[in-house]
Amino acid sequence: MLYPPTHYEKFRKSFDIMDPDSDIPTYGRRVPSRVLPTALCIYVLEPSEDLSQHNLSKFALERSGQRFLWSIHQERAKDKHGVIDGFSNLDEILPQGFLERTKSRGMICGWTPQVDVFAHQAIGGFISHCGWNSILESLWHGVPITTWPMYAEQQINALDMVKDLGLAVELKLDYRRGTGILVGADEIKKTLRNLMDKRNPVKTNVMEMKEKNRKAVVHGGSSFDSIGCFIVDILSQKLP
Incomplete structure (x- = not known):
């Protein structure tokens, strides 16, 4: 979601379904424009089937x-x-x-x-x-x-x-x-x-x-520990 402004700045246009595959951060492979969320790409819609x-x-x-x-x-x-x-x-x-x-x-x-x-x-x-x-x-x-x-x-x-x-x-x-x-x-x-x-x-x-x-999600698991760190972080914040 942070990448589209970079794409626009580079190519001076939004994604188009006909574009070649793009290098988008966080993806391990080039991403076809045809699979991008509708809000990010230009599609031509035909009568519904x-x-x-x-x-x-x-x-x-x-x-x-x-x-x-x-x-x-x-x-x-x-x-x-x-x-x-x-x-x-x-x-x-x-x-x-x-x-x-x-x-x-x-x-x-x-x-x-x-x-x-x-x-x-x-x-x-x-x-x-x-x-x-x-x-x-x-x-x-x-x-x-x-x-x-x-x-x-x-x-x-x-x-x-x-x-x-x-x-x-x-x-x-x-x-x-x-x-x-x-x-x-x-x-x-x-x-x-x-x-x-x-x-x-x-x-x-x-x-x-x-x-x-x-x-x-069990004790010592990655999600368990991450939620614990989040709770500690929230509780350590000073109230305004």
């Missing part, structure tokens, strides 16, 4: 042969407690016969407690938009993810997870909601199978990170 993409996702999930838990909710539809609610009639949004064909291996719900789901031993992977909270929650429980970013900083989070850290399987790094670009059903199906492959080294890396996470 979100409904078509939703349909392709359904077909891919069915054809993958994987067991799944799918949380589907209506944006801006909340119940009296402020919780985002699910669709009242799934037949209106799913392909004809989808529920019948997948009933033995799939579960569809509205809002779901994500952390509780990750903690369940049956969960072998997670299709993620790559928000940082979801990334931390999945790593804490050792659940590998496949990257499908949508907006904000999610694209560059996906780059970190796939290219720098080796903690995620790439579906897309530069997908951006509302651009009119579609991710094909075959591509989604192939990535799901890759995510669930027990031989995938990402699974080993994620389990190692799970253990490191837990060591960091």
Whole structure:
């Protein structure tokens, strides 16, 4: 976030999606402009294809042969407690016969407690938009993810997870909601199978990170000590 003024001073323009990859401090590799947060880069938006993409996702999930838990909710539809609610009639949004064909291996719900789901031993992977909270929650429980970013900083989070850290399987790094670009059903199906492959080294890396996470928060761990130093620093400040 501190680098854009330097970029502008050097090139006399903001980032553009067509720019070559940039050397940005803190990143171990050159960063493609197409994964930078929307606020930092110039994008040409086309008519939205979100409904078509939703349909392709359904077909891919069915054809993958994987067991799944799918949380589907209506944006801006909340119940009296402020919780985002699910669709009242799934037949209106799913392909004809989808529920019948997948009933033995799939579960569809509205809002779901994500952390509780990750903690369940049956969960072998997670299709993620790559928000940082979801990334931390999945790593804490050792659940590998496949990257499908949508907006904000999610694209560059996906780059970190796939290219720098080796903690995620790439579906897309530069997908951006509302651009009119579609991710094909075959591509989604192939990535799901890759995510669930027990031989995938990402699974080993994620389990190692799970253990490191837990060591960091116990007495003597890096996070434990850092929070302790922060508290000591605050308490040592003189009141005005």
